[in-house]
Amino acid sequence: MSMFDGLKFRNISSPIHRIDPRTKFIYVLTFFIVAVFFNQLIPLLILFFSQIPLIIIAKVKKEWLRLIKGSSFFATIIFIMNVISLYFYSGYSSFASIIEQASAMTVRFIVLVESFSIFFLTTSPDMLGLSLEQIGIPYEFCFAFTTAIRFVPVLAEEAQTIIDAQRARGLELEGGNLMKRIRNYIPILIPLIVNAIRRSLELAEAMESRAWGATEKRTTLYMLKMERRDYCLILISALMLAASVYAWLFIKIPTLTQILNIQG
Amino acid sequence: MIEVKDVYFTYPNGTEALKGVSLQITNGEFVAIMGQNGAGKTTLVKHFNGLLKPTMGKVLVDEVDTRHVSVATLSRKVGFVFQNPDHQLFSETVEDEISFALKNFGFDEKKIRERVDWALNILDLTRYRKTSPFMLSGGERKRLALASVLAWDPKILILDEPTIGQDRNQKERLRQFILQMNHQGKTVVIVTHDIEFVAECEPRVVLMANGKIVADGAARNVLTDPDLISRSWLILPEITNVLLNLNDLGFPTNVMDVYEARDLIIERIGWARK
Ligand SMILES: Nc1ncnc2c1ncn2[C@@H]1O[C@H](COP(=O)(O)OP(=O)(O)O)[C@@H](O)[C@H]1O
Numbered sequence: 001m002s003m004f005d006g007l008k009f010r011n012i013s014s015p016i017h018r019i020d021p022r023t024k025f026i027y028v029l030t031f032f033i034v035a036v037f038f039n040q041l042i043p044l045l046i047l048f049f050s051q052i053p054l055i056i057i058a059k060v061k062k063e064w065l066r067l068i069k070g071s072s073f074f075a076t077i078i079f080i081m082n083v084i085s086l087y088f089y090s091g092y093s094s095f096a097s098i099i100e101q102a103s104a105m106t107v108r109f110i111v112l113v114e115s116f117s118i119f120f121l122t123t124s125p126d127m128l129g130l131s132l133e134q135i136g137i138p139y140e141f142c143f144a145f146t147t148a149i150r151f152v153p154v155l156a157e158e159a160q161t162i163i164d165a166q167r168a169r170g171l172e173l174e175g176g177n178l179m180k181r182i183r184n185y186i187p188i189l190i191p192l193i194v195n196a197i198r199r200s201l202e203l204a205e206a207m208e209s210r211a212w213g214a215t216e217k218r219t220t221l222y223m224l225k226m227e228r229r230d231y232c233l234i235l236i237s238a239l240m241l242a243a244s245v246y247a248w249l250f251i252k253i254p255t256l257t258q259i260l261n262i263q264g
Numbered sequence: 265m266i267e268v269k270d271v272y273f274t275y276p277n278g279t280e281a282l283k284g285v286s287l288q289i290t291n292g293e294f295v296a297i298m299g300q301n302g303a304g305k306t307t308l309v310k311h312f313n314g315l316l317k318p319t320m321g322k323v324l325v326d327e328v329d330t331r332h333v334s335v336a337t338l339s340r341k342v343g344f345v346f347q348n349p350d351h352q353l354f355s356e357t358v359e360d361e362i363s364f365a366l367k368n369f370g371f372d373e374k375k376i377r378e379r380v381d382w383a384l385n386i387l388d389l390t391r392y393r394k395t396s397p398f399m400l401s402g403g404e405r406k407r408l409a410l411a412s413v414l415a416w417d418p419k420i421l422i423l424d425e426p427t428i429g430q431d432r433n434q435k436e437r438l439r440q441f442i443l444q445m446n447h448q449g450k451t452v453v454i455v456t457h458d459i460e461f462v463a464e465c466e467p468r469v470v471l472m473a474n475g476k477i478v479a480d481g482a483a484r485n486v487l488t489d490p491d492l493i494s495r496s497w498l499i500l501p502e503i504t505n506v507l508l509n510l511n512d513l514g515f516p517t518n519v520m521d522v523y524e525a526r527d528l529i530i531e532r533i534g535w536a537r538k
């Protein structure tokens with residue numbers, strides 16, 4: 001629950017909130033690509049820290065911290081898996097460099113989650129739907145998309161109630177072997193899915209009885225318009241992409257281990 | 265026996281749902297926890313089987329601190345029927361649904377069959393034994409949820425909003441059923457804001473508002489106090505209201521039973537004729 005809060009739109013006013021969703025999407029996509037380019041710790045750390053000012057400007061520090069805390073569980077798993085596989089598949093590496101590489105993969109994961117979170121924390125589902133519509137995606141799909149996003153918190157809350165209801169019938173989620181642990185989730189997933197389907201059918205009926213889709217050509221009250229700050233951000237994204245392609249092709253990035261001259 | 269000792273509870277998002285609640289429920293009691301939506305009723309009863317642990321204070325079930333035992337262990341004693349049956353039904357057949365908890369609690373094969381038969385019978389579901397729970401009507405699903413908890417014969421039974429979405433007939437049957445369970449010695453706790461239902465049951469009433477207990481006593485005393493009821497954002501039972509409005513004719517203000525009201529009215533008419 002608390003982790004989902006880090007992906008839920010915060011309706012406050014900030015310069016980041018006012019940026020056109022399309023621009024923000026391009027920016028986040030650039031971050032994604034750059035993060036996937038590099039697998040060294042130093043550039044990934046730079047990426048990680050360079051987003052913090054944005055989070056502060058957008059006034060979503062608390063939610064962001066919660067998300068980072070929530071994703072630390074997956075981060076730990078990624079770290080451990082990487083240490084193990086690096087140890088077995090590249091036995092020649094020193095311990096320090098194994099740790100560094102594993103950290104790099106972990107930081108990459110966090111950077112990806114982080115940029116996702118900035119996007120969703122500062123973009124209202126309505127704006128998102130509107131921007132999809134304005135790049136020419138059919139209204140039905142846009143509507144389905146925004147509705148899905150809007151129902152995420154509802155589902156999360158419902159999942160918690162279902163877990164409580166089944167625990168009250170003696171279901172123990174912890175413990176047991178892997179198969180048993182997976183089986184434990186059946187009593188939770190089935191009611192969750194059945195309710196989601198039931199709710200979507202009800203929603204469809206309610207919408208159709210209010211003449212959803214009656215007009216062929218829909219007009220919208222709000223129109224998105226790209227402004228100067230949007231073009232600036234797109235330019236920054238393009239420069240960032242170019243710089244990282246350049247760095248990737250022509251600069252040999254040192255590892256932390258080399259800089260600190262640690263011998264394993 | 266359930267003892268709640270000065271319990272405070274705050275949800276992770278900062279909502280203070282309980283602010284210093286103390287309460288004792290002895291074995292065999294029938295208690296209705298009442299209050300408007302958001303008063304903290306569900307939060308309170310979720311402490312009884314350990315689903316929630318107090319932020320401050322403590323809850324003892326048969327002298328055991330709920331913080332020190334698992335929900336499963338407590339549930340063996342404290343059966344909790346959730347408000348919405350759709351939050352728990354998942355099995356292929358009605359029969360499987362009832363045996364789910366029994367398996368979790370480690371009952372043996374023979375005992376499971378026995379208990380399932382008993383639960384199906386007592387809630388009038390035997391003919392649906394092999395039906396999918398999802399094919400049942402709303403009222404039947406609610407009965408199945410109740411059956412799936414009663415099956416393991418918990419000493420204490422908690423029902424969260426049992427009357428929601430039930431028609432008058434179903435409510436009356438539910439009332440009979442609850443009273444029967446209570447007469448057989450079970451402790452029954454119902455959580456509800458259905459004042460008419462409670463007025464008919466006449467249990468001990470614990471009235472909550474804003475995370476605190478504002479009154480605790482016999483239904484007849486709590487539910488007929490106009491000030492208390494309106495301060496808790498509830499509405500008086502209809503019968504009480506009628507007699508309250510006839511107060512200047514000398515009718516008492518603390519009646520909530522239809523038959524008692526009838527007798528009083530007949531007595532008055534007779535007296536007027538004379
Ligand atoms: N899971 C939760 N997270 C945060 N707040 C909650 C949660 N569940 C209930 N609350 C809040 O706690 C208060 C008491 O709720 P609840 O115990 O469900 O009341 P009732 O059952 O009397 O209607 C309400 O203000 C409600 O919004």
Ligand SMILES: [Mg+2]
Nearest residue numbers: 305306307424
């Ligand atoms: Mg409730």
